[in-house]
Amino acid sequence: PKPNIDPTAVLIKAYACQRRTPLKHHNSFLTDALEILSQNAEYNDNEGRSVAFRRAASVLKALPYRVKNMEDLKSLPCLGDHSQRVIKEILEDGSSREVESTRQSDKFQAMKALTGIFGVGVRTADRWFREGLRSPDDLFRTGQQLNRAQQAGVQYYDDLQKPVTKAEADVISDIVEKAVRAVLPGAEIRLMGGFRRGKEVGHDVDFLITHPEEGKEEGLMPKITNWLEEQGLLLYQKTTRNSYLEKMDGPARAPNNMDRFERCFSIFKLQTGSERASVSGWRAVRVDLVVSPYSQFAFATLGWTGSKLFERELRRWAGQEKHMSLSSHALFDSKQNLYLRAKTEEEIFAYLGLEFIPPSERNA
Numbered sequence: 001p002k003p004n005i006d007p008t009a010v011l012i013k014a015y016a017c018q019r020r021t022p023l024k025h026h027n028s029f030l031t032d033a034l035e036i037l038s039q040n041a042e043y044n045d046n047e048g049r050s051v052a053f054r055r056a057a058s059v060l061k062a063l064p065y066r067v068k069n070m071e072d073l074k075s076l077p078c079l080g081d082h083s084q085r086v087i088k089e090i091l092e093d094g095s096s097r098e099v100e101s102t103r104q105s106d107k108f109q110a111m112k113a114l115t116g117i118f119g120v121g122v123r124t125a126d127r128w129f130r131e132g133l134r135s136p137d138d139l140f141r142t143g144q145q146l147n148r149a150q151q152a153g154v155q156y157y158d159d160l161q162k163p164v165t166k167a168e169a170d171v172i173s174d175i176v177e178k179a180v181r182a183v184l185p186g187a188e189i190r191l192m193g194g195f196r197r198g199k200e201v202g203h204d205v206d207f208l209i210t211h212p213e214e215g216k217e218e219g220l221m222p223k224i225t226n227w228l229e230e231q232g233l234l235l236y237q238k239t240t241r242n243s244y245l246e247k248m249d250g251p252a253r254a255p256n257n258m259d260r261f262e263r264c265f266s267i268f269k270l271q272t273g274s275e276r277a278s279v280s281g282w283r284a285v286r287v288d289l290v291v292s293p294y295s296q297f298a299f300a301t302l303g304w305t306g307s308k309l310f311e312r313e314l315r316r317w318a319g320q321e322k323h324m325s326l327s328s329h330a331l332f333d334s335k336q337n338l339y340l341r342a343k344t345e346e347e348i349f350a351y352l353g354l355e356f357i358p359p360s361e362r363n364a
């Protein structure tokens, strides 16, 4: 039998980057509800509210026990009045009316379906919603103008809705490794994002690529995509060149999730099915490829591991508590007016005065 945990004796720190957040936790019945409200706030362009709900959910993910009553929450940070009301209702009635009506609402469902299309953000989805559109079928029916990414998003919608399994991610890893080795021997490739955090499924597969000899990685992406293209492995790709300049992008720039690495948002054509049964087919899978110079690799690794909330909290911690500015490229110390160099994630946590949190515990 599990030893009883005294909830009042559990100390939970205020920033997600100060806590360990495992993938599997004890409070999904509460965090799923709070994340619906967070998502809905995002759909309504209310970022502050969205982050508040996400932070509340994240605190509950870090708890080593299942919340049974409001007393259990007494000493926890980040739980605003609204989140507490929702939690109380779920504990007492089994569900929250606000959450359930949000979940059922026309707007929520349409925004979920429309932003679920690759290449469609909240702004575009909202415009379409106001024009009366509700689903990918409606776009097709009404002949909406779509850019190249959105066309691919609609074309491969069903496949891209299906979660990518770890087994599929491993197959794609092998392909990417083969491609990179063919065009740049000695390059290093790392699986990033949710799969690095130990997830069993994801919405895409993320890779970070570098080369120990700085400079060798320049212009690498077009070579990789050409190789993949020749093998017939790409259904869609859009490559963006590296645009990072330390002097301009460093401390002066507002903390932002978007980085400036050479990158490729792509859709792979992944062979599936067994050859023996000769029902060999294929499915579309979203793949993100990012190329980092070796000197930025540790920062890029930290930035592309996630979770998104964990990243956001790291940057907030750096700015508010340490007067430092963290990005996926660098860490700038405003007090000393200098860049702090790092070869490993461990060194970055140490600069930030944080205990090292391994990727599997960054599921904030």
Ligand code: TTP
Pocket: 192, 193, 194, 195, 199, 201, 202, 203, 204, 205, 206, 257, 258, 259, 303, 304, 305, 306, 307, 308, 311, 328
């Ligand atoms: P995602 O692939 O969006 O998310 P994920 O891998 O955590 O989850 P999923 O299983 O749904 O794919 O992003 C991966 C990480 O990359 C995330 O921590 C944020 C980071 N990232 C950047 O740093 N810059 C970017 O421009 C984007 C799109 C993501």
Ligand code: MN
Pocket: 025, 026, 063, 064, 065
């Ligand atoms: Mn546990």
Ligand code: MN
Pocket: 192, 193, 194, 195, 202, 203, 204, 205, 206
């Ligand atoms: Mn991902």
Ligand code: MN
Pocket: 193, 204, 205, 206, 288
């Ligand atoms: Mn991604």
